């Protein structure tokens with residue numbers, strides 16, 4: 001395999017580049033200083049610029065949208081209850097029936113609006129994770145960086 005631009009066989013896989021440039025440090029111990037010792041723990045991940053550029057594609061998080069879905073789902077029901085109870089039974093602290101009806105309708109409308117917004121985003125995330133993400137991963141796995149000219153891309157067979 002050689003570089004498609006300069007023909008050099010000196011190529012590095014992106015996964016190798018990413019691994020090599022990512023350093024996870026985990027150190028601990030005692031530091032002696034004037035007046036005593038201190039226990040020090042260090043954690044961290046540092047990445048080189050080339051490792052950041054070689055970062056693999058990731059799946060998008062569906063749980064955030066699932067959580068939102070659970071939060072807004074009761075809203076239309078609560079809105080209807082406020083509207084019905086407030087209008088028919090004059091419940092809810094003696095507010096006029098019309099205000100209960102309008103308030104309940106607004107809450108229900110907001111819940112329904114949220115439903116379309118969240119479902120649209122859930123679809124997008126599912127589509128990304130099932131269609132685009134696997135393709136990007138395959139592309140990432142077959143991409144190399146040329147050590148000679150620096151080109152990122154799929155090499156040519158030699």
Ligand SMILES: [Zn+2]
Nearest residue numbers: 003006146149
């Ligand atoms: Zn090259």
